[in-house]
Amino acid sequence: MTTTTHTVTFTINGEKKTFATRPDEKLLTLLRREGYRGTKYGCGQGTCGACTVLLDGRATYACLLYAMQAEGRKVRTIESVGTFDKPGEFQKELVAAGAVQCGYCIPGMVMSATALMETEEVFEDEIVKEYMDGNLCRCTGYEKIWVALRKTLDKQASAKPAAKKTAKGAKK
Amino acid sequence: MKLSEFIRPATLAEARKALRALGPKGMPLAGGTALHFMQGKTPVTAVDVTRLGLSYIRQKGNYFVIGAATPLSDIQRYRGPRWAMHEICRRISTHQIRNVSTIGGNIARVFPWADLPVVLLAMDARLVIYSGKEKEMTADEYFSAQPARLFRGGDLLTAVKIPVLKAHHGFGSVKVTRNAAAFSLATVAALLELKDGVIKAARVAAGSAIPFPQRLKPVEAALVGKEAVTAVFKEAAAAAGAAAKWVGGEGMSADYIRQLAEVSILDALERAAEFARGRAE
The missing domain is CATH 3.30.390.50 (CO dehydrogenase flavoprotein, C-terminal domain)
Known part of the structure; x- marks a missing residue:
């Protein structure tokens, strides 16, 4: 193992920061060490999705990314989506649906759903499944997670055209 | 795989120069997902090839040209006339992997279960390799044995050319x-x-x-x-x-x-x- 000091600079949840790291340190390890503990260590081999973060807006496994790969990029963790006191929309629906069992998979699920909501405009089932196919819930509580996600997406979809109308109306 | 160093060359020529100098102690890194599972006692220097402008898909004459560092999710989302590459890309691994795993990484070192070599062989694709200058190779030639053989001297895969399917x-x-x-x-x-x-x-x-x-x-x-x-x-x-x-x-x-x-x-x-x-x- 090398003792050479390396640094990596990236934007984390909107804030540009520089971290000391090693060439083979995983982004997940760095994030948890630096206090972003909402990002969970699950399988550590790119299967379960508990460590999902957004890299330039795209969902990625932080356990299969070297921290050095994040240089100059934008990283977002669950901490940017909601907190216990101010949960995000999907998080509120998860609670309302009773979808959270052990809770370990939830931050990853929320990050994948965030990528979906911020990238896509239409939320057909096929698209939703595609965005969520890399997140496992070992309590197997998929049904309620799906119900909560559907509710969140339907709300967002019905809000979107209205927002567009307002924008167009404002121009006139 | 242990990484002792991590470098980010700015140009293709720099990347090749670094890999040539490093020899077996160098390893090109694109998505990097496979590196976490590769066994090797000797630490290597990762040479990041994702910042060389190799992430793109363009239709050029009778070919779709896909940059070697293009993530699978981009190929999955791309639409062109009689485009057929999206179906297989949708079936590879998970959303998070498709977002980082690249077409080049998938075929520069072929694992027996890899899907893209199969598709590229059937498609009669062409592979572009940089060795100071670019040269092209047919998929038949490229996949005739483990393609990693072609990159030992620091040469790099830069693009995959997929023929645009004609009517019929x-x-x-x-x-x-x-x-x-x-x-x-x-x-x-x-x-x-x-x-x-x-x-x-x-x-x-x-x-x-x-x-x-x-x-x-x-x-x-x-x-x-x-x-x-x-x-x-x-x-x-x-x-x-x-x-x-x-x-x-x-x-x-x-x-x-x-x-x-x-x-x-x-x-x-x-x-x-x-x-x-x-x-x-």
């Missing part, structure tokens, strides 16, 4: 897995050229259930000159047994895997024929 050409691919994100049990792909309902040319390839991805020439031979109908497809698919060495695994016998491949070939041929006749986009 059709493509179909099938990947069989136990669950959505699992490694392939068998992957097959077929390219058919039809004229008045007759098969003028065919390229059929398979991977995963055999030691290394390859074309199935006896299957192709059983198609050319015949009518593009199910009975012919079935007969051709039955030639798969003699075309390659089928290997069992995951509790399945070699014979079972061969049968699995046969029905998958039939399915891929039906899809290719439907595509050639004019698929609904």
Whole structure:
């Protein structure tokens, strides 16, 4: 193992920061060490999705990314989506649906759903499944997670055209 | 794999120079997902090749040119005339992996279960390699043995060229897995050229259930000159047994895997024929 000091600079949840790291340190390890503990260590081999973060807006496994790969990029963790006191929309629906069992998979699920909501405009089932196919819930509580996600997406979809109308109306 | 150093060259020439100097102590890194699983006692220097402008998809004349560092999710989302690459990319691993894993990383070092070599062999793709200047190679030549052989001297894969399918050409691919994100049990792909309902040319390839991805020439031979109908497809698919060495695994016998491949070939041929006749986009 090398003792050479390396640094990596990236934007984390909107804030540009520089971290000391090693060439083979995983982004997940760095994030948890630096206090972003909402990002969970699950399988550590790119299967379960508990460590999902957004890299330039795209969902990625932080356990299969070297921290050095994040240089100059934008990283977002669950901490940017909601907190216990101010949960995000999907998080509120998860609670309302009773979808959270052990809770370990939830931050990853929320990050994948965030990528979906911020990238896509239409939320057909096929698209939703595609965005969520890399997140496992070992309590197997998929049904309620799906119900909560559907509710969140339907709300967002019905809000979107209205927002567009307002924008167009404002121009006139 | 242990990384002792991590460098980010700014140009292709710099990347090649660094890899040449490092020799076996250097390792190109694109998505980097496979590096976490590679065994090797000697630490290596990772040479990041994702910042060299190699992430793009463009239609150029008769080819779609895909930059080697293009993530699979971009290929999956891209749409062009008679584009067929999205189907297989959707079936590779999970959303998070597709977002970082690249087409180049998938084929620069071929794992036996890789899907893209199968598709590229059937598609008659061309591979662009940078060795100070760029040179092109056919998929047949490139996949004739482990492609990693081509990159030992620091040369780099820069692009994959996929022929734009003409009218009456059709493509179909099938990947069989136990669950959505699992490694392939068998992957097959077929390219058919039809004229008045007759098969003028065919390229059929398979991977995963055999030691290394390859074309199935006896299957192709059983198609050319015949009518593009199910009975012919079935007969051709039955030639798969003699075309390659089928290997069992995951509790399945070699014979079972061969049968699995046969029905998958039939399915891929039906899809290719439907595509050639004019698929609904």
